[in-house]
Amino acid sequence: MKKEEVQAAIIEAVHQVKSTNPMAPSITNTVTINFVANTQIAVGGSAAMVYMPDEGKTMANIAQAMYINVGTIFPIYEETLPQTAAKLHELGKNWVVDPVAIGIGELRTKLLNDFKPYKPSIIRGNASEVIALAHLWHLLDHPSESKVRGVDSTESVDQATEAALALALYTGGAVSVSGKTDLVTDGHHIAHSHGGSSFMGKITGAGCSLGGVTAVYACVADPFIAALTACQVFNLAGSRAEAKVKAPGSFQPQFIDELYLASAEDIAHNSFDFVTL
Ligand SMILES: Nc1ncnc2c1ncn2[C@@H]1O[C@H](COP(=O)(O)OP(=O)(O)O)[C@@H](O)[C@H]1O
Ligand SMILES: Cc1ncsc1CCOP(=O)(O)O
Numbered sequence: 001m002k003k004e005e006v007q008a009a010i011i012e013a014v015h016q017v018k019s020t021n022p023m024a025p026s027i028t029n030t031v032t033i034n035f036v037a038n039t040q041i042a043v044g045g046s047a048a049m050v051y052m053p054d055e056g057k058t059m060a061n062i063a064q065a066m067y068i069n070v071g072t073i074f075p076i077y078e079e080t081l082p083q084t085a086a087k088l089h090e091l092g093k094n095w096v097v098d099p100v101a102i103g104i105g106e107l108r109t110k111l112l113n114d115f116k117p118y119k120p121s122i123i124r125g126n127a128s129e130v131i132a133l134a135h136l137w138h139l140l141d142h143p144s145e146s147k148v149r150g151v152d153s154t155e156s157v158d159q160a161t162e163a164a165l166a167l168a169l170y171t172g173g174a175v176s177v178s179g180k181t182d183l184v185t186d187g188h189h190i191a192h193s194h195g196g197s198s199f200m201g202k203i204t205g206a207g208c209s210l211g212g213v214t215a216v217y218a219c220v221a222d223p224f225i226a227a228l229t230a231c232q233v234f235n236l237a238g239s240r241a242e243a244k245v246k247a248p249g250s251f252q253p254q255f256i257d258e259l260y261l262a263s264a265e266d267i268a269h270n271s272f273d274f275v276t277l
């Protein structure tokens, strides 16, 4: 795959989403649920948030792709999440997992551990979360020095490269690691997407919404292209929004506007590096 082919695939994914309005349902946290839905809608997708086991399985049946984010969990998720993941795996649908706050609490750890056999098509998290998931799934041969302290990363994207590659090779899908520069890999290629804004770390939900938008593109594109397209549109919209505002409060609505306004060509030509391994 050449960089020009990647750019052509990004343009195609953006056009497909804008013209078909695909639904990427979510089971996601209660902190950022509204922002996730609004960003999914801004790029041309359709949002539907569910909680219950029968809802998860129904959505797995009718959706083209789905998003599961464990940022806030409830006892019912012990039923909802494994049943939904099993159904998505059985049906061969693309689905995105964001292992928010991995390491905190027994239920979250159990839920993330139980996803392993269902091989999520895209794992999206910050560096610390991606490293912690690779350790939880025993994919790294050195001991864990877990630095997860909540929802924010304490490690750099570069430090998560080995974990991202190990996860991608295990799932056969893609892994998307966010930070100042984002890394996307399918185990055979690595892309680094540039841009964004420091204000994205000053609002809640930049990562969660990146996962939701990744699921929208996963309705129409393969996991690597879907994950990279989402990073590209976020980095472009983040840079453009930052240029127009002074502080995080006004950054958030401006960012949604820029997601909505970004053209397929501009998204594909936002700065990124691409290497084949
Ligand atoms: N300092 C930064 N500069 C540019 N973009 C950033 C910065 N911090 C985060 N982002 C962007 O914000 C989004 C969420 O990333 P991140 O903050 O790592 O996720 P999370 O909220 O899950 O920890 C990504 O699109 C990422 O590129
Ligand atoms: C603050 C918080 N607490 C539990 S989930 C959540 C949202 C995390 O959002 P993001 O990972 O996108 O910053």
Ligand SMILES: [Mg+2]
Pocket (backbone or CB within 6 Å): 100, 125, 126, 151, 207, 208
């Ligand atoms: Mg996050």
